[in-house]
Amino acid sequence: MDDTFPSSPTSGEPRHAAETGVSRRWFVVGGGVLVLAGAAAGSAVRIARDDYAPAHVPNPPPTALVAAAARERGLIADLDATTGGSAAVRTVIAHTRADHAAHLHALEQLLARYDAPTSTTSTGATVLNASTGAVVTGTARTVAQLRAAESRAAAEYAADAERSSGQTATLLASISAAETSHAAVLS
Amino acid sequence: MSALVEAWQAALAAEQRAYFGYGLLGPWTSGARADRARTDLAAHADLRDATATALQAEGVRPQAPAADYQLDRVTGAASAVALAVSLEDGCAQAWRYLYSVATAASGKAARMARRAAQQALTDSAVRATEWRGTTVPFPGI
Numbered sequence: 001m002d003d004t005f006p007s008s009p010t011s012g013e014p015r016h017a018a019e020t021g022v023s024r025r026w027f028v029v030g031g032g033v034l035v036l037a038g039a040a041a042g043s044a045v046r047i048a049r050d051d052y053a054p055a056h057v058p059n060p061p062p063t064a065l066v067a068a069a070a071r072e073r074g075l076i077a078d079l080d081a082t083t084g085g086s087a088a089v090r091t092v093i094a095h096t097r098a099d100h101a102a103h104l105h106a107l108e109q110l111l112a113r114y115d116a117p118t119s120t121t122s123t124g125a126t127v128l129n130a131s132t133g134a135v136v137t138g139t140a141r142t143v144a145q146l147r148a149a150e151s152r153a154a155a156e157y158a159a160d161a162e163r164s165s166g167q168t169a170t171l172l173a174s175i176s177a178a179e180t181s182h183a184a185v186l187s
Numbered sequence: 188m189s190a191l192v193e194a195w196q197a198a199l200a201a202e203q204r205a206y207f208g209y210g211l212l213g214p215w216t217s218g219a220r221a222d223r224a225r226t227d228l229a230a231h232a233d234l235r236d237a238t239a240t241a242l243q244a245e246g247v248r249p250q251a252p253a254a255d256y257q258l259d260r261v262t263g264a265a266s267a268v269a270l271a272v273s274l275e276d277g278c279a280q281a282w283r284y285l286y287s288v289a290t291a292a293s294g295k296a297a298r299m300a301r302r303a304a305q306q307a308l309t310d311s312a313v314r315a316t317e318w319r320g321t322t323v324p325f326p327g328i
Contacts, residue, residue, distance in 0.1 A: 095321055102324035158305055161286075170287040170328075173305050177279070177312035177326040184313045185322060 061114035062168055064160035065107060068175070071153055072104040073127045077138025078149065080127075089143060096150075096182045103175050110168060147186040154179035194281075194288040195242055195300055196250050198307070201281035202235040203252035205274040211258060215267035224271070227314050231278075234307060241303065245296050268318055275315035282308040283327025 079097045104127075127136045141149065157176035161169045209228035216224045239249035258274075261267050286304035289297045312326035 099322055099324040106325070154309070158309075161305065162301065165290050167287075169290045170283065171325075173286050173308060174283060174325045174328050176305065177309040178322060178324055180309045181312045181316040181322040181326065184316055 059114060061111050062164060064164050064172060065111055065168055068157065068160065068172060069104060069107045069111060071156065072100050072107060073136045074138070075149060075153060076100045076104065076127050077136040078141050078146070079138070081138035081140045082146065083140065085143065092185050093146070096146075096185070099178055099182065103178070106171060110171065143186055147183045150179045150183040150186060154183065189292075190288050191285075191292045191297060191300060192242070192245070192247050194285040195238070195247075198278075198281040198285045198304070199235065199238045199242065199249055200252075201278045202231050202238055204256050204258075205231040205278050206235055207252070207256050208258050208270055208274040212261050212267035212270045215261050215264060217264070220264070220268070223317060224267075227271070227275075230310065230314070234310075238303070241299065271318040272315055275311045275318065279308055279311040279315065279327035282311065286327075 076097060079093055079100065082093060085093065154176045157172050157179060161172035161176060164172055206228065209224055209231060213221065213224040213228060242249045259266065259270050261270055282304045285300055286308060289301040289304060292300075308327050312323075315326070316322050
């Protein structure tokens with residue numbers, strides 16, 4: 001055992017509960033809970049506190065949401081077009097692609113609340129342009145280019161999140177963090 | 188106590204918990220993982236202190252850390268890694284929650300909390316990825 005860490009315990013015995021943690025607390029504080037199924041990644045997204053985000057909004061969708069969906073389609077298309085790389089890189093690309101598909105699905109769920117027809121055009125394997133219905137064609141990238149694209153997307157998501165409100169802002173902030181993680185694993 | 192301050196205090200508590208947890212798991216790591224544990228321990232200490240300072244600047248008394256925490260038992264390298272992932276996920280959730288609360292608030296403190304929360308959420312997501320070896324699509328959610 002390494003003894004250079006502060007507060008190193010002398011045993012790993014369970015400790016008394018002095019803190020209940022925040023994960024449950026935040027989960028129950030909010031009003032409603034929206035469940036967004038991230039179909040491609042097989043993940044469910046729980047977003048609490050959607051009390052300021054009505055189920056249907058008779059307005060055009062926020063531009064940040066529309067831009068985010070387009071961004072995800074572009075990232076997915078480039079990952080699909082990038083067919084080279086080592087087995088390790090292929091694994092990272094496949095996982096990153098699944099995350100992006102989950103992002104796109106969640107974004108489309110939010111966009112579906114608005115009146116204007118905007119998207120709902122992605123499938124597990126094919127990404128279509130929301131406006132034209134055409135297949136989004138990507139470009140094969142190097143790992144460095146993919147990493148740069150993820151970093152760029154993270155910055156754009158963070159900026160869009162700061163300009164947004166409510167549930168949209170929170171989702172964009174989380175996706176920004178995910179994109180930064182993608183850049184990290186592509187290093 | 189406002190919802191914003193309550194969420195901010197919860198984020199501070201998560202950082203205090205993470206700092207404690209890294210002290211628990213660090214001795215069970217070696218090599219590159221030990222280096223990472225030291226780096227992450229220092230990062231949580233810095234963020235804990237910065238968060239406490241930010242709260243004090245808003246006229247709020249930062250909550251003191253608990254004397255002890257109920258954490259998963261660490262018996263070896265694998266459980267040390269699992270605890271690190273759990274600690275980072277906990278921090279990500281706390282900062283994500285602060286972010287969501289800050290979006291419903293206004294003023295300088297809310298803007299500052301929002302920026303801090305975005306950065307901390309991202310940092311925890313990256314650290315969790317490094318420990319886990321893979322990403323998750325929605326950190327903190």
